Ligand SMILES: NC(=O)C1=CN([C@@H]2O[C@H](COP(=O)(O)OP(=O)(O)OC[C@H]3O[C@@H](n4cnc5c(N)ncnc54)[C@H](O)[C@@H]3O)[C@@H](O)[C@H]2O)C=CC1
């Protein structure tokens with residue numbers, strides 16, 4: 001029986017391995033992690049991450065051919081294929097701080113693989129890493145390996161949170177990069193056979209190692225660039241009376257452009273877009289390509305501009321002060337159908353409002369109070385855009401309360417902000433919300449989840465990203 005071990009039981013390692021186990025009953029899959037609470041949660045009824053469909057997949061295979069364990073070394077030693085899916089955050093100190101990927105976790109995983117291995121292994125980069133990481137990993141493995149043969153493959157993951165299971169069941173493509181030597185090609189073939197259990201052959205793309213590593217960074221940069229492009233347009237729409245949804249629709253009808261990923265928003269979040277673009281910027285700078293680096297940097301700059309612009313709209317439309325005013329924050333996760341808050345635009349928007357002394361009442365169906373408190377007080381790495389990034393002080397946290405639902409969050413509020421596009425927000429009873437709010441009652445929609453015309457009929461003053469502005473907002477321009 002082929003044995004797979006995956007180091008890192010996170011958002012990628014957990015779901016990816018669960019799907020491999022489900023689709024390949026003849027393969028034994030062990031997911032290992034240094035974090036005890038994470039592994040205990042994977043072995044319980046309350047999985048450590050919320051992802052639609054994941055419970056079902058895990059329940060079908062756990063204890064049969066899928067195991068979660070803290071015994072990292074044992075499972076690595078026994079495996080034929082070792083996936084490494086550890087976190088690769090942005091470096092916060094030292095050379096390249098604020099841009100370069102921090103490969104500490106990766107390096108320690110590689111050293112451990114070299115130490116405990118007694119048989120040949122295929123080592124698969126599942127984490128997103130800088131181009132040429134495989135070369136560094138190879139050096140670590142071969143210098144410590146006592147003659148054991150290791151083949152390194154790059155097999156980046158393209159799943160998105162909230163749709164991870166769907167994405168894994170039916171991927172647009174699986175990408176495998178390897179050395180173009182007989183041993184390298186054999187290793188690529190072995191991994192290809194794993195995916196071939198359920199992925200059509202034409203969707204399994206093989207390339208050299210560096211192309212695979214760079215394709216992952218490029219894909220995320222292209223996706224984020226689309227959002228920054230549409231968000232840049234949203235500002236122009238507000239200035240001209242165009243409607244960004246209509247513009248996106250018209251632009252997306254061009255088959256060369258396509259309709260997906262053209263939703264204007266308060267800004268993109270998530271653990272990867274910003275981190276991976278910063279990493280790309282750093283690689284460009286290191287390779288003497290400052291113009292290319294600057295090009296990609298602007299994708300993040302527009303994203304910061306969009307978040308700052310949203311906060312300014314709120315403050316300026318409420319007579320230039322939100323001090324002491326209750327504002328309901330509806331949604332905190334970085335997108336719907338996940339409890340993940342990493343780099344969520346809600347952090348920056350809430351911090352911006354707290355600086356202006358607003359009283360926030362926050363509701364999110366999947367994010368805990370503890371998590372929100374941690375996020376608001378955490379020191380975020382400030383890479384050139386100090387606008388809203390100051391962590392909230394313990395005193396500022398006194399301005400924050402938590403609500404059980406959207407109605408409680410909006411009760412007696414002066415304004416409500418939609419920061420995540422949860423489906424439940426589309427069917428709220430807005431008349432009831434309006435009746436219970438202070439007047440004038442404001443809605444700031446950072447996700448275009450509400451129908452502005454219907455809300456205006458009720459009496460709300462509505463700001464929706466990229467949509468024609470109410471006269472009220474035109475009279476109170478937000479200056480950045
Ligand atoms: N979150 C996402 O949707 C996607 C993430 N990625 C990439 O996948 C990688 C992992 O991301 P996530 O799963 O979100 O991270 P995560 O933070 O959820 O999980 C990483 C896990 O690795 C564990 N770990 C770290 N060092 C270890 C070691 N030496 N031995 C054993 N366990 C160790 C940590 O305890 C943690 O549980 C990152 O490089 C990320 O860029 C790629 C595609 C999608």
Ligand SMILES: O=C(O)[C@H]1O[C@H](OP(=O)(O)OP(=O)(O)OC[C@H]2O[C@@H](n3ccc(=O)[nH]c3=O)[C@H](O)[C@@H]2O)[C@H](O)[C@@H](O)[C@@H]1O
Pocket residue numbers: 128157158159160161162220223227260261262263264265266267268269270271272273334335
């Ligand atoms: O490397 C990664 O981590 C992953 O990053 C993204 O996935 P994810 O961050 O989970 O979620 P997305 O659906 O891409 O959304 C990212 C952010 O962009 C925002 N977004 C997305 C689409 C859009 O049209 N507008 C928009 O503002 C979302 O609300 C969210 O805040 C990519 O979509 C995945 O392919 C990739 O594997």
